[in-house]
Amino acid sequence: MGNTISRRAFLKGGIAAAGALAASSLPLPQTVKGATGEELATLIDIRKCIGCEACVEACQEVNAPKFPEPTKPFPKMYPSRVKVSDWSEDRDVSDRLTPYNWLFIQEAVVTVKGEKKILTFPRRCMHCQNPPCADLCPWGAARKLKNGITRIDADLCLGGSKCNKVCPWHIPQRQTGVGLYLDILPSFAGNGVMYKCDRCYDRIEQGKLPACIEVCPENVQKIGPRHEIVKEAHAIATEINGYIYGETENGGTNTLYVSPVPFEELNRAIEKGPGKPHLRPVKDAMAHADNLAKAMVVAPIAGVAAAVGKFYNTSKKVTGPKEQDK
Amino acid sequence: MKPKKYKVSGEKRIVKWLYILTFVVMAFTGFGQMPIFKRYYISDIPGMGWSADFYFTHYIHYLGAIFLLALLAYVMVDYFLITKRNVRLTASAYVRIALLTGIVLTGVIRVLKNLPEVVFSPGFTQFADISHLGFMMLYLLFAAIFLGLKSGWVQAR
Known part of the structure; x- marks a missing residue:
């Protein structure tokens, strides 16, 4: 077992388990806060999930104060092709991601060891290590935190939905009629606020576990320093001859899944669409930017070299005739 | 003169x-x-x-x-x-250079921010993102004004 432990597992495990774990586990608040400075990742063991939706309910309950309370009627949008996104009348929807539901249970009917099984697992923001939503947000509203969380600042977001479009899983969901855009040019720019899982950043700041992890009766999820989570994911995958998702997807995410069946198979079996993310392999979306950033270091050197070269040639031309005059 | x-x-x-x-x-x-x-x-x-x-x-x-x-x-x-x-910079050139410096510096910060291993504080990220756009808007505004005034970058000494 890795060096990570959830609070529930600790309580359930009893003295024997606690004693066994004591040597390797960090105190909860420090572990959760990322005292080592390393990004925190979560591990979702698909085998354990029973689809009870306790995590969904806990997420909704804990994050309710963050949910949008839109002002109606919505401002008229120009041009007319701009559509409002209103989930405020459908707050109970729990079978997909919405501004009021940042976590849902995805279901896949698959064959495990020749036996048909229904696998369920929580889906939410993957909290990428290099999140395109945060990198490409033009307002700095979507940001990556040092502890590996990517969150959208609802006070700053204008709801342009760019983060949804650049996210490989199209996770963030928009609610119209709320946020900063109402104070700027509500009819001509922006369209609300984007919402998604913030991995309970405020609870983590207080040394608490994210609500979905804390409430899970089956200990489906764990949180800890990423290298330990990766190590544990590999240990489980080796033990069950299973598969990992999230370790390398989009250059690496801070949400890792371990499954007894290949993710290609899971991806085929799940319902996909708006608010229902896929499980396909994902290339590093920001790799091009990282490569070009290296070229930016060389560019000024090339410019300086060209100018110095010109100066050298000019000087030679100037001194040339003088030498001939001698 | x-x-x-x-x-x-x-x-x-x-x-x-x-x-x-x-x-x-x-x-x-x-x-x-x-x-x-x-x-x-x-x-x-x-x-x-x-x-x-x-x-x-x-x-x-x-x-x-x-x-x-x-x-x-x-x-x-x-x-x-x-x-x-042979030349010296005009006053409008100094304004353009100042704004250009702002654009380039905030642009460099944005590029750094986009690297996977670099994480800035939320406030600094927000500052860099918005000021990059702000400097650019100001540059375009002043470029239009200077174009109207026919004020170039340099003049002969």
């Missing part, structure tokens, strides 16, 4: 147009980072579909930044080594 006219060489004319072209590309792809081109039908113009592809415009913006950095370094060193003997 009327300022002496500076005779622009062929090379400087090329540099000037390369700079303008790069700046236009940077401005367009920069504004394209905001989700406005699809909303306002720019990407519906035949041949402009790419303008709504955030990854593509970002790629072009980075390529433009590489070229701009090389060009600025060239012009700067060339000015101090050679051109400065």
Whole structure:
């Protein structure tokens, strides 16, 4: 077992388990806060999930104060092709991601060891290590935190939905009629606020576990320093001859899944669409930017070299005739 | 007294147009980072579909930044080594240089921010993102004013 432990597992495990774990586990608040400075990742063991939706309910309950309370009627949008996104009348929807539901249970009917099984697992923001939503947000509203969380600042977001479009899983969901855009040019720019899982950043700041992890009766999820989570994911995958998702997807995410069946198979079996993310392999979306950033270091050197070269040639031309005059 | 006219060489004319072209590309792809081109039908113009592809415009913006950095370094060193003997910067040039410095510095910060191992504080991230756009808007505003005033970058000594 890795060096990570959830609070529930600790309580359930009893003295024997606690004693066994004591040597390797960090105190909860420090572990959760990322005292080592390393990004925190979560591990979702698909085998354990029973689809009870306790995590969904806990997420909704804990994050309710963050949910949008839109002002109606919505401002008229120009041009007319701009559509409002209103989930405020459908707050109970729990079978997909919405501004009021940042976590849902995805279901896949698959064959495990020749036996048909229904696998369920929580889906939410993957909290990428290099999140395109945060990198490409033009307002700095979507940001990556040092502890590996990517969150959208609802006070700053204008709801342009760019983060949804650049996210490989199209996770963030928009609610119209709320946020900063109402104070700027509500009819001509922006369209609300984007919402998604913030991995309970405020609870983590207080040394608490994210609500979905804390409430899970089956200990489906764990949180800890990423290298330990990766190590544990590999240990489980080796033990069950299973598969990992999230370790390398989009250059690496801070949400890792371990499954007894290949993710290609899971991806085929799940319902996909708006608010229902896929499980396909994902290339590093920001790799091009990282490569070009290296070229930016060389560019000024090339410019300086060209100018110095010109100066050298000019000087030679100037001194040339003088030498001939001698 | 009327300022002496500076005779622009062929090379400087090329540099000037390369700079303008790069700046236009940077401005367009920069504004394209905001989700406005699809909303306002720019990407519906035949041949402009790419303008709504955030990854593509970002790629072009980075390529433009590489070229701009090389060009600025060239012009700067060339000015101090050679051109400065014959010309001096105008007041409007100092304004443009100040704004350009702001654009470049905040742009560099944004590039650093986008590297996977670099994480800035939320406030600093927000400052860099918004001020990059702010400096650019101011630059365009002053460029238009200076164009109207026919105030160039340099004048003969």
